[in-house]
Amino acid sequence: MKIEKVPMKGLTSEEYEKALKISWKPKLQYAWDNGIAIGKYLQGLKEGKLLASCCNRCGRIMLPVRSFCELCWRPTDGEIAVNDTGVVNTFAICHVNWDASRLKPDEPRHIPAVIEIDGASKGQGIMHVLGNVDPAKVKIGMKVKAVWKPVAERVGSIDDIRFFEPY
Amino acid sequence: MSFKDSIHLNTKLGYFEGEIPVNYQYTLGVAGNIFFKTLMEKDEFIASECSECGTKTIYPLIYCEECFAPIEKYVPIGLVGELYSYTHCYYDYQGIRHEKPHVLGLVRFKGVQGGIVHRIEVKPEELKIGMKVGAKLKPKNERNGGIDDIIHFEKV
Amino acid sequence: MGYRKVAIVGAGITKFVRRAEETGPEMAYLASKMALDQAGLKLKDVEMITLGTAPDAFDGVHMKGEYLLSGAGGNGKQYIRNFVGGGTGVFAPIHGWMHVASGACDVCLVVCSEKMSSCHPHPQGAFLTIFDHTTEQPLKPTLIWIFALEMRRYMETYGLTKADIARVAVKNKNNALDHPSSQVADTVTLEDVLNSEVLAEPVHRLDISPASDGAAAMVLVSEHVAKRLTDKPVWIDGVGWNLDTAYWATKDLYYPRYVEKAARMAYEMAGITEPHKQIQVAEPYDPFDYKELHHLEGLLLCERGDAARLTAEGYTARTGNLPVCPSGGALGVGNPIAATGLMKVIEIFLQLREEAGKRQVPGKPRVGLAQAWGDLMQVGTVIVLRR
Numbered sequence: 001m002k003i004e005k006v007p008m009k010g011l012t013s014e015e016y017e018k019a020l021k022i023s024w025k026p027k028l029q030y031a032w033d034n035g036i037a038i039g040k041y042l043q044g045l046k047e048g049k050l051l052a053s054c055c056n057r058c059g060r061i062m063l064p065v066r067s068f069c070e071l072c073w074r075p076t077d078g079e080i081a082v083n084d085t086g087v088v089n090t091f092a093i094c095h096v097n098w099d100a101s102r103l104k105p106d107e108p109r110h111i112p113a114v115i116e117i118d119g120a121s122k123g124q125g126i127m128h129v130l131g132n133v134d135p136a137k138v139k140i141g142m143k144v145k146a147v148w149k150p151v152a153e154r155v156g157s158i159d160d161i162r163f164f165e166p167y
Numbered sequence: 168m169s170f171k172d173s174i175h176l177n178t179k180l181g182y183f184e185g186e187i188p189v190n191y192q193y194t195l196g197v198a199g200n201i202f203f204k205t206l207m208e209k210d211e212f213i214a215s216e217c218s219e220c221g222t223k224t225i226y227p228l229i230y231c232e233e234c235f236a237p238i239e240k241y242v243p244i245g246l247v248g249e250l251y252s253y254t255h256c257y258y259d260y261q262g263i264r265h266e267k268p269h270v271l272g273l274v275r276f277k278g279v280q281g282g283i284v285h286r287i288e289v290k291p292e293e294l295k296i297g298m299k300v301g302a303k304l305k306p307k308n309e310r311n312g313g314i315d316d317i318i319h320f321e322k323v
Numbered sequence: 324m325g326y327r328k329v330a331i332v333g334a335g336i337t338k339f340v341r342r343a344e345e346t347g348p349e350m351a352y353l354a355s356k357m358a359l360d361q362a363g364l365k366l367k368d369v370e371m372i373t374l375g376t377a378p379d380a381f382d383g384v385h386m387k388g389e390y391l392l393s394g395a396g397g398n399g400k401q402y403i404r405n406f407v408g409g410g411t412g413v414f415a416p417i418h419g420w421m422h423v424a425s426g427a428c429d430v431c432l433v434v435c436s437e438k439m440s441s442c443h444p445h446p447q448g449a450f451l452t453i454f455d456h457t458t459e460q461p462l463k464p465t466l467i468w469i470f471a472l473e474m475r476r477y478m479e480t481y482g483l484t485k486a487d488i489a490r491v492a493v494k495n496k497n498n499a500l501d502h503p504s505s506q507v508a509d510t511v512t513l514e515d516v517l518n519s520e521v522l523a524e525p526v527h528r529l530d531i532s533p534a535s536d537g538a539a540a541m542v543l544v545s546e547h548v549a550k551r552l553t554d555k556p557v558w559i560d561g562v563g564w565n566l567d568t569a570y571w572a573t574k575d576l577y578y579p580r581y582v583e584k585a586a587r588m589a590y591e592m593a594g595i596t597e598p599h600k601q602i603q604v605a606e607p608y609d610p611f612d613y614k615e616l617h618h619l620e621g622l623l624l625c626e627r628g629d630a631a632r633l634t635a636e637g638y639t640a641r642t643g644n645l646p647v648c649p650s651g652g653a654l655g656v657g658n659p660i661a662a663t664g665l666m667k668v669i670e671i672f673l674q675l676r677e678e679a680g681k682r683q684v685p686g687k688p689r690v691g692l693a694q695a696w697g698d699l700m701q702v703g704t705v706i707v708l709r710r
Contacts, residue, residue: 001333001334001361001673001676001678002678002680003334003335003336003357003361003503003669003673003678004503004680005503006336006337006338006357006503006504007337007338007353007357008337008338008340008343008345008350008353008536008537009338009340010338010340010341010342010343010344010506010536011194011340011341011342011343011344013342015344016194016342016440019194019195019200019344020194020195020199020200020203020204020311020312020313021192021193021194021195022192022193022195022313023190023191023192023193024190024191024193024383025190025191026187026189026190026191026383027186028186028187028188028189029184029185029186030184030185030186030187030452030456031182031183031184032182032183032184032185032456032457033180033181033182034180034181034182034183034457036170038457038458039180039181041458042181042457062570062573063573064458067170068170070568070570075170089476089572089576090472090473090475090476090479090576091472091475092467092468092471092472092475092523092524092525092526093471093521093523093524094465094467094468094471094522094523094524095520095521095522095523095524096465096467096522096523097465098445098447098448098450098451098463098465098466099444099445099447099448100444100445100447101444110463110468112462112464112468112471112472113472114472114476114572114576123573123574123575124573125572125573126458126572127459127462127464127468127472127572128462129462135524140475140476140479156181157183157457157461158457158458158459158461158462159461159462183456183457183460183461185452185456185460187380187448187449187451187452188448188451189380189383189442189443189444189448189449190443190444191383191441191442191443192440192441192443193346193383193441194342194343194344194345194346194440194441195346196344196345196346196348196349197344197345197346197349198349199346200344228348228349228393229345229349229352230349230352230356230393230394232393232398233398234365234366234367235352235355235356235359235365235366235396237356
C-alpha cells in the first residue's frame with residue numbers, strides 16, 4: 001500500500017472569491033452567570049481586594065475563588081484576601097489582534113502575563129496584562145503590583161485592575 | 168455534602184456578556200456546484216446516479232450513501248415533483264408572526280432519494296399531499312447560485 | 324489485560340489545503356473511501372464508525388458529527404463522534420481501538436475531518452470563548468497569548484534561545500516537501516524562521532502551523548480479520564489519554580504532565596519500559612515548533628530540557644537516531660485539527676510498513692508513536708504502534 005496521490009487540490013484566493021458560496025452571520029450572544037464563587041471574587045475586585053479560596057485538606061490558597069477544590073474534590077473552606085502584588089511567571093508581547101489583523105505601529109502592544117500572586121500558594125497564577133512598562137524591560141521574575149481603577153469606576157470585573165506594573 | 172454558600176436572592180446574581188464574533192462562508196462543494204450551476208444555466212434539477220446500485224439522490228452527492236461508490240453520473244430530473252408533506256408556518260425563525268401563514272413543503276421526485284424543502288404557493292383549498300408541484304425560478308439574470316434561485320413551488 | 328488485539332489495515336487522506344471547494348462530508352468521503360479501498364473492504368463490511376472533529380464553530384455547522392455522517396459512511400450504522408479538543412486526532416483511533424479491543428465489533432472505520440476555511444474573519448474567533456468568560460475574557464485574550472506565554476516559560480526554564488526552537492520548524496517544513504498532502508512545505512532556513520514576522524513575542528509567524536481544510540481515515544480490525552486481509556498488519560500496542568484542569572495559569576507551563584501521564588498509560592499497555600530506547604519513530608503534535616520539544620520531553624523520549632539540543636544535533640532528523648515528525652507534521656503538512664492527529668498515526672502506520680516512500684526512515688522501525696495535544700494546555704493523547 002502506498003499513499004502517493006491524494007485527492008483535493010484546494011482553491012486559490014482568486015478561485016475562492018469567484019466560487020459559489022453561501023454566507024451566514026450568526027448572532028452568537030451570551031450572558032454567562034458568574035456563579036457564587038466567581039461572584040465573590042468579582043465583589044472583592046470591586047472593593048479593591050484579590051480574594052482566594054482556602055482548602056483545609058490540601059492547605060492550598062487558590063485563585064480565582066472556587067466553590068470546590070479540584071484536587072481534593074470537596075467544597076472549599078472560605079476565602080481570604082491575598083496581596084495585590086505578584087511575580088511574573090511568564091509573559092508575551094503581542095502584535096496581533098485575535099482576527100490575525102496587525103496592531104498599528106503606534107498602538108500600544110498587549111503584554112499578557114501569568115502572575116503568581118503573593119500570599120496565595122506557590123504557583124497560583126492568574127492571567128492579566130502588564131502596563132506602564134517598556135516591553136523590552138519586562139522580565140520573568142519581575143515584581144508587579146495591581147493598578148486599580150478609581151473606586152467609582154469599578155464594576156466588579158477583572159478589568160477593575162487596569163493592569164499590573166513593576167514596583 | 169454541598170457547597171457552603173448559596174444565593175437565594177436572584178437580583179444578586181451577576182453575569183458577564185459576550186459573543187462569538189464569527190461569520191461563515193460555505194462553499195457549495197463539488198456536487199453542490201453541479202446542482203446550482205445547472206439550475207442557474209439550464210433550469211433543471213440534477214440528481215446523482217450511482218453506477219453500482221443505481222440509486223438516484225437529490226441534492227446530489229459525490230458518493231452513494233448506500234454503497235459508498237463514487238458518483239460518475241449526474242442526471243437531469245426536470246423541475247416537477249410530488250408534494251410529500253407540508254406545514255403552515257405562522258412565525259419566522261426569529262419568532263415574528265407572519266401576516267399570513269407561509270406554507271413550507273417537502274417535494275420529492277419519482278425514483279429519486281431525498282427531496283427539496285421549499286416554500287409552496289398553492290391555494291389553500293387545493294393544497295393536498297401527493298399533488299404535482301413545479302419549481303418557479305427567478306429570471307436568469309437574477310440568479311446567484313443558491314436555494315433562493317427557486318422562488319417557490321406551485322401547482323402544475 | 325483481556326483486550327483483543329487490534330490491527331490497522333488501511334488508511335486514507337486528502338490533501339491539506341487553505342480553502343477546499345469540497346464540503347465537510349465530501350472531504351470525509353474522499354479519505355474514508357481511500358482507506359476502505361486500501362484495506363480491500365466495502366462499506367458493508369464496516370460495523371462501527373467513530374468520527375473525530377473539532378468544535379462545531381470552526382465549520383459553522385451545529386451537530387457537525389451528524390452533518391459529516393454520510394461522508395464518513397455512517398448511514399444506518401453504529402456511528403459516534405468523539406471529541407477531546409486538539410487531542411481528538413489521536414483519540415479517534417484510540418476510540419476505534421476501544422470498539423474492536425472490547426469485542427464490540429471486528430471492523431471499525433475511524434474518520435477525522437475539518438473545514439476551518441468556512442470561519443471568518445479567522446477561525447480564532449471561535450476559540451475566544453475557550454478562556455474563562457468572567458475572569459479572562461474581559462482582558463481580550465487571543466489564542467496566541469497562551470502559546471507565547473508557554474513558549475517563553477519553557478525557554479526560560481531551560482535557557483533556550485529562539486533558534487533552538489526554530490530548528491523544529493525548519494526540519495518539519497522541509498520534511499513535508501515529501502508528503503503528498505502538504506499545504507505549507509517549504510525549503511525554509513533557520514534565518515527565514517527567525518526573521519519572519521513577530522506575532523506575539525517570542526512567537527514568529529513561521530513558528531506556527533496554518534489553519535487548514537483536510538480529512539483522514541483509517542480502518543481498524545480484529546486479529547482474525549487482519550489475517551484475512553493483509554500479511555502486513557500494524558498493531559495498536561498501547562493507548563493512553565489524560566486531561567488536566569482548565570485552571571491553566573496555575574500549572575507548570577514548561578512541562579506537560581498530562582502528556583506524560585497519557586504516555587505512561589500507553590507504555591504500560593505496550594510493555595515499553597525504556598521509551599527513549601524502544602520507540603524508533605515518533606510523531607508528536609507540533610502546532611507550534613516549541614510544542615514538539617515540549618512533547619518529546621513529556622513523552623519521556625528524552626531528558627527534560629534536552630529536546631532542543633537533540634534537534635540541533637540531528638538526532639530527530641529523518642535519518643537521526645529517533646526520527647521525529649518525518650511526515651512534516653502540522654508545521655509542514657498543515658493543521659486541520661483532528662485530521663492532523665490522524666495524519667500522524669497514518670505516518671507511523673506507513674513507516675512501520677516501510678511504505679512511506681521518500682519519507683521512509685532507515686533502520687526498519689518496528690515500534691512507533693503518535694501523540695496529540697489540545698485545549699488550555701490540558702489534553703494528551705498517545706498511541707503506540709508495532710509491526
